[in-house]
Amino acid sequence: MPDTMSRRRAMLHETRCQTCSLSSLCLPLALAVEDMGQFDAIIRRRAPLKKGEPLLRQGDAFTSVFAVRSGSLKQVTTEGNGNDQLTNFFLPSELVGLDGIDEQHYPGSVIALETTTVCEIPFDRLDLLSEELPELRGQLYRSMSKELRDDRRMMRLLSRKTADQRLASFLTTLSDRFRRRGYSPYSFRLSMSRADIGNYLGLAVETVSRILSRFQTQHVVAVSGREVNILDMPALISLAEEEQQEISPG
16 A cells, blocks of 8 residues: 555656646746746646545635646536536636636636646736746736636537537537647546536437437537537538528527
């Protein structure tokens, strides 16, 4: 047992931004090599989260932001009526917790969808370091701007698009996120369940399944369990963008 714990600590200790394959997508991407060490020194390496384990809980005091190193997470907000609303998914290199800065507490619980590792970045130390390193501050601002843009895109998706458009948009966006991380944009595994996807998109799980079946009949995608293969990307993009009256009802 001690040997196992020692190996685990050694593995966490050896994880460094300079050797991380995601550094070109994460906060350090704007930093010069000589500045990377300063950023690396403020990071806390966390033990891996198991599937279903919370990274943080709704209402916890805001102290840190987290960079996803591997795996994936979902953010769930419990509303006043007791209903859970899934508000975000996080993939490798993405930052978790930026929405806690304003009110100084996290507005939702963040839960691992699979075995997941994160780097914890204490925000007070990040704030101080960003004063010394303008490039780091700029990248932090860009990350915040992206989160605002994604939130607005999601609002448009839920308020203006049909069920087919929502799911097609979800798949094309996910494809693009995988592409930017160096993975195949055409074949990928969904770490989230269909119930999670439905909650996120404001659709019943039966509707999600029915639309996926329709997309398969149209030879746009092939789905086996959680494995997704996009067969016709232009057609999927067209489904996401075409006018509402042209879409079959969900």
